[in-house]
Amino acid sequence: MTTSASQTTRRRPAVALAVALLVPVSAFPNEDLKAKGKYLLHAGGCISCHTADEEDAPPLAGGHAIESPFGVFYSPNITPDPETGIGGWSDEDFVNAFWEGENPDGEHYFPSFPYTSYTGVSRDDLLAMKAYLFSIKPVSRENEEHDLWPIMSSRFAAGVWKARFFEPGRFVPDPEQGDEWNRGAYLVRHLGHCGECHTPRTALGALERDRELAGNPELTEDESAPNITPHRENGIGRWSVSDIVYFLEIGMLPDGDFTGSSMGPVIEDNTGKLTPEDRRAIAQYLKSVTPQ
Amino acid sequence: MQRKTIGIMVGIAVLAGASLPVIADTTPEDAKDYRTAVMTSLRGHIQAASMIARGLIPNSGQLLGHAEGLAHGAAEIKNLFPEGSAVDDSKALPAVWSEPDKFAAAADAAVEATMAFEDAAAGGDPAAIGAAFREVGMACRGCHDNFRESDD
Numbered sequence: 001m002t003t004s005a006s007q008t009t010r011r012r013p014a015v016a017l018a019v020a021l022l023v024p025v026s027a028f029p030n031e032d033l034k035a036k037g038k039y040l041l042h043a044g045g046c047i048s049c050h051t052a053d054e055e056d057a058p059p060l061a062g063g064h065a066i067e068s069p070f071g072v073f074y075s076p077n078i079t080p081d082p083e084t085g086i087g088g089w090s091d092e093d094f095v096n097a098f099w100e101g102e103n104p105d106g107e108h109y110f111p112s113f114p115y116t117s118y119t120g121v122s123r124d125d126l127l128a129m130k131a132y133l134f135s136i137k138p139v140s141r142e143n144e145e146h147d148l149w150p151i152m153s154s155r156f157a158a159g160v161w162k163a164r165f166f167e168p169g170r171f172v173p174d175p176e177q178g179d180e181w182n183r184g185a186y187l188v189r190h191l192g193h194c195g196e197c198h199t200p201r202t203a204l205g206a207l208e209r210d211r212e213l214a215g216n217p218e219l220t221e222d223e224s225a226p227n228i229t230p231h232r233e234n235g236i237g238r239w240s241v242s243d244i245v246y247f248l249e250i251g252m253l254p255d256g257d258f259t260g261s262s263m264g265p266v267i268e269d270n271t272g273k274l275t276p277e278d279r280r281a282i283a284q285y286l287k288s289v290t291p292q
Numbered sequence: 293m294q295r296k297t298i299g300i301m302v303g304i305a306v307l308a309g310a311s312l313p314v315i316a317d318t319t320p321e322d323a324k325d326y327r328t329a330v331m332t333s334l335r336g337h338i339q340a341a342s343m344i345a346r347g348l349i350p351n352s353g354q355l356l357g358h359a360e361g362l363a364h365g366a367a368e369i370k371n372l373f374p375e376g377s378a379v380d381d382s383k384a385l386p387a388v389w390s391e392p393d394k395f396a397a398a399a400d401a402a403v404e405a406t407m408a409f410e411d412a413a414a415g416g417d418p419a420a421i422g423a424a425f426r427e428v429g430m431a432c433r434g435c436h437d438n439f440r441e442s443d444d
Contacts, residue, residue: 223442243344248427256339258429260385265435 030131040125042273044118044191047062048265050075059087066112067220068285070205071114081138095123097172099163108158110146111166116207120171146166165206180277184285187278188213192270197225197262209244214292223262231291241267244283245276310363320377326373327384330365337361338432345425349417355421359406359413366406369399369435383441389416398435405431 011068041047052063062077086094093104101115102108109115151157155214171190173182188194204284208214214235215227229235236244248271251258271279293380296440316325341358343349373388387396405427 096334242348246342250426252338252342252429254339254385256335256337256342258432258436259442260436260438260440261442264433267433 008253009261030135033128033131034135035132036125037128037130038128040191041276042270043187043192044121044129045266046078046129047244050078053135058137058139060133060136060139061141062143063141066165068112069220070152071146073146073148074144076113076143077135077139077141077237077269079139080134083141084140084142085138086133087138089130090125091130095126098126099168101166101168107155107163110148110152111161111205112146112157114193114196117190119166119168119195120186122170125191142269149226151211165204173237180281180284183278184281184283184288186204187282188285189216189272190246192282194228198228202228211292213286213289219262227292228286229289229291230287235291237291241283241287244286247281248272248274248282249276249277317367320374320379323372323374323377324379324382324384326378330368330372334362334365334432337365338428339414341425342429351416351418351421356410356413359410363406363410366399366402366431370396370403382388387443388439395435395439398411398431398439401437402428402431420437 025162046060049064049066050056050060052061053065056077057063060078062075064075066073066075066232073106077085079085082088089104095103097109097113098118098121099112101119102115111212122231129238146153171186174185195213197216197219199207200214200216201207201218213228213274216225219225227235230237239247239254244251247254248267250272251264251267253259267285271282276284336412337358339361340349341355342352344355344358375389378384378386378389405424409421409424409428412420415421
């Protein structure tokens with residue numbers, strides 16, 4: 001069989017169309033990656049935590065105070081400034097921070113950086129986040145020292161804690177569940193790290209995994225995080241999927257109230273910025289966890 | 293005779309009305325109870341309106357009443373926090389009084405959002421109603437995050 005001239009001619013428009021379709025994508029792959037990264041940065045709660053509380057604080061340049069029973073942590077600068085930020089980090093450095101809880105010098109992070117949850121985030125998602133972070137304006141801002149109990153304040157203590165309580169590993173979808181549930185599980189357990197606030201902790205600060213999302217009465221000295229399991233009395237079992245989705249979007253409780261709480265910034269910078277599909281996936285997953 | 297009786301009654305009513313501001317002796321507790329009542333009514337309208345905005349309850353015109361209730365209540369917010377009404381069980385944070393400009397801006401945002409919602413409700417377009425209601429929610433949350441104590 002030989003290809004006739006007419007067949008070749010006929011194919012040309014198809015080839016041209018394919019090229020035309022490919023060009024915009026291949027010419028701007030970084031734009032797509034950055035947009036995805038920015039979205040994931042919202043989903044991961046990075047912006048609310050890595051931006052100081054002052055109104056004119058530069059986004060992602062760190063300095064937000066995180067209160068804990070062990071003292072106050074100050075989030076670091078994650079803009080691409082080579083001196084004070086993460087501008088000198090390789091892809092491996094970045095991925096390793098999330099998967100292993102280590103900085104590029106091999107030092108242990110305190111679990112105030114929730115690598116205990118982030119360890120499940122995929123490499124593709126992490127590299128998209130890095131692509132976005134490296135596209136923003138570098139801000140020169142020195143990191144602040146954490147203000148912790150003396151016994152907890154060394155990186156060595158963080159290493160001991162990790163050896164005892166940290167289980168590295170990627171998220172593995174449950175084949176018995178649908179895509180929506182698996183997406184919700186990934187967002188709640190890993191990227192969105194909901195359990196870091198809503199799951200109770202032991203006296204040593206380890207998450208009580210068998211009490212997933214059952215509430216943390218001692219989130220800070222004067223704030224508790226509510227039980228968000230589907231228990232009708234203790235949790236949010238009376239909330240419909242629509243109620244949960246609406247709360248994640250605008251912060252309204254099913255009775256029409258709006259609580260002033262540390263969930264406010266989470267709705268503002270994280271759940272309120274997600275697609276309706278992702279909010280629904282979160283709601284479906286929350287409805288499926290063990291009521292307690 | 294009848295006319296005279298009516299005249300006296302009207303006279304008493306006018307006198308009573310005119311003297312109300314003088315005899316009204318609003319205690320801090322009264323001010324707090326009154327704002328709780330107004331806020332509770334707003335919460336009721338919000339809950340009802342949200343169910344209609346989400347399509348859980350059909351809108352047979354009743355949404356407009358809730359929208360009007362929200363707009364009227366929101367217009368009162370600025371007057372609900374007189375100086376000295378931070379009684380013990382009030383959830384109002386000190387910032388209400390220590391940052392008056394910021395608080396006034398948050399209250400103005402609620403007025404603006406509820407008026408726009410009233411317009412959307414009068415228009416009847418579900419998409420516009422949903423979008424406008426979202427803004428009402430953002431205004432409520434924006435104020436509560438900064439000026440009301442957390443329940444937790």
